[in-house]
Amino acid sequence: xxxxxxxxxxxxxxxxxxxxxxxxxxxxxxxxxxxxxxxxxxxxxxxxxxxxxxxxxxxxxxxxxxxxxxxxxxxxxxxxxxxxxxxxxxxxxxxxxxxxxxxxxxxx
Ligand SMILES: [Zn+2]
Numbered sequence: 067x068x069x070x071x072x073x074x075x076x077x078x079x080x081x082x083x084x085x086x087x088x089x090x091x092x093x094x095x096x097x098x099x100x101x102x103x104x105x106x107x108x109x110x111x112x113x114x115x116x117x118x119x120x121x122x123x124x125x126x127x128x129x130x131x132x133x134x135x136x137x138x139x140x141x142x143x144x145x146x147x148x149x150x151x152x153x154x155x156x157x158x159x160x161x162x163x164x165x166x167x168x169x170x171x172x173x174x
Contacts, residue, residue, distance in 0.1 A: 112147035
């Protein structure tokens with residue numbers, strides 16, 4: 067039983083624009099480019115949760131490139147960083163785990 071709703075919340079509802087052309091999106095005014103390729107290039111840091119948070123949806127998914135505006139190169143970098151950050155967050159929960167502790171004394 068799976069409920070997959072792929073298209074939820076994906077569309078933008080232009081609430082502020084009433085009576086405008088429904089098909090026209092204002093692309094011309096400002097090019098929403100990659101934040102990491104910009105004039106002041108950001109560094110992708112997986113230890114920077116604030117930065118990564120801007121590329122994650124509320125549900126914890128990685129924001130698609132066409133929404134985030136990243137180029138493909140940096141979108142990959144961001145995705146990688148997010149995965150890494152998740153991994154680290156996961157590790158931090160298992161605090162008492164010491165990799166070497168099982169090899170000694172546990173032999174039957
Ligand atoms: Zn870029």
